[in-house]
Amino acid sequence: MVYLMDKINGCINASGRMTKLGVSTQSHGVKDAMNYGASNYFLMDDLYKISGETLASLFDAPDAVITSSASAGISLSVAAVLCKDHDAQIQKIHDSSMQDYPHEIVLPKGHNVDFGAPIQTMIETGGGCVIEAGYANKCTQRDVELCINKKTAALMYVKSSHCVQKDMLSLEEMLDIARQFKKPLILDCAAEIDFTSFTKMGIDYVIYSGSKALMGPTSGFVLVQSQDDAINLRKHIYGVGRGMKIGKENIFGLIQAAYEYTTSSQNFEVSYDDLDPFIETLNTINGVYAQKIKDESGRDIYRAKVHFDAQILGISAHEIIHRLEKGTPQIFTRNYDANQGMISFDPRPLQHKNDLDIIIKRIKEVLSDVEVL
Secondary structure (H helix, E strand, O other), rough: HHHHHHOOOOOOEEOOOOHHOOOOOOOOOHHHHHHHHHHHHOHHHHHHHHHHHHHHOOOOOEEEEEOOHHHHHHHHHHHHHHHHHHHHHHOOOOOOOHHHHOOOOEEEEEOOOOOEEHHHHHHHOOOOOOEOOEEEOOOOOOOOOOOOOOEEEEEEOOOOOOOOOOOOOOOOHHHHHHHHOOOOOOEEEEEOOOHHHHHHHOEEEEEOOOOOOOOOOOOOOEEEHHHHHHHHHHHHHHOOOHHHOOOOOHHHHHHHHHHHHHHHHHHOOOOOOHHHHHHHOOOOOOOOOEEEEEOOOOOOOOOEEEEHHHHOOOHHHHHHHHHHOOOOOOOEEEEOOOOOOEEEEEOOOOOHHHHHHHHHHHHHHHHHHHHHH
C-alpha cells in the first residue's frame, strides 16, 4: 500500500458520488465487513443467493441479485429478459440466432445517455438492441407505443440527472404501457435514494449502485419481483456476466452499507446546513452569485450552485474549473452547467467541514490571479 500512496494524492470531491473520483468513502463498519469477507472462503453460489435475499429483506423486495456495478445490473437484467429460463440461450446471448427472439429494448431517446459510458453499450452487452422512442427533447406515451412490436423484449426507463427532464413521459406512464403490452420494465435508478417505492410500484427490474447513496464498495444490485427472476438473472453470472463478477469482500461490504442506510446510521461530515455560510461568503465576492438548489431530478439532495459572471470576473467557469482541478489540492466540482457560467458544489462527499473553507480560499486565489494578470 505504501508504494501506491507515495505515487498518488487524494483530492477534494465536491462533485458528488462520481465513479471517476471513486464514488464514495466507506464507514468503519463497511470496511470491517469487507475485511471479514476477504479473510474467509465461501461457496459463492450460496453467497450470491443468500446475500440477495438479505438485501431484498432490507429493502422490502421479493428478491435481489448483487452485481459488480449498476452498469453490470443493466446488462444482466437485459440478458435475463432475453433468455428467461431458457438455459441453452445463456451461452448464445450474442449469437445471430438470438435475433429470431424478442431482443429489442425500447428506451426514450432522451434517456439514451452517457453516464460515464453509453447506456446503449450496457444494453447491447446484455444482448439487447436499443430502439429509441420519441425525440431528444420530447417523448410521449404514444411514441413508446409505436415502437413496440413482436421483437420487443422489454421497456427501459432511466431516472437520472443525466437524462432530459423536460417533456418526457413519467415513470408511471411507462409502467402503464409495460402492463398494457405485457412487457417487463427495467428501471435504471443507480443514484436514487429511494430503495423501496419502485419495486412496490411493480417495476420488474430496479437497478441501483451500491456505492452511491449507500456508500458501499464498488457494487450494484437489482431488485426483482420474484425468486424466479433472481434465478434467471444469476444464471448469467456464468455467461455474459462472468466478466462482471463481484468479489466476496464487496458483497459483505454492500450488505453492511445497506444495513447502515436502513438503520439511519450513516454519518456525513458536512451537512446541507453547512452550505449556508459557504454560500454567504461566496456572495460577498463581486461577480459571484450563489444559492442552494435541489437536485435536478427531484431527489432530496441539495447543492450550492454558483454563477460566475465572466464579464465582471474576467474568467469563464470552464477556466475556473480547470484551475481548481489543476491546483493544490485538486478540487473537483459538478460541471454540467459550466457552459452557462455555473458550477455546483455537492457537500455529501466532503470529508471535513474545513473542505468548504479550502474551496473558498482556492476560488479567491483563482480570481485574484486573474486580477493580477
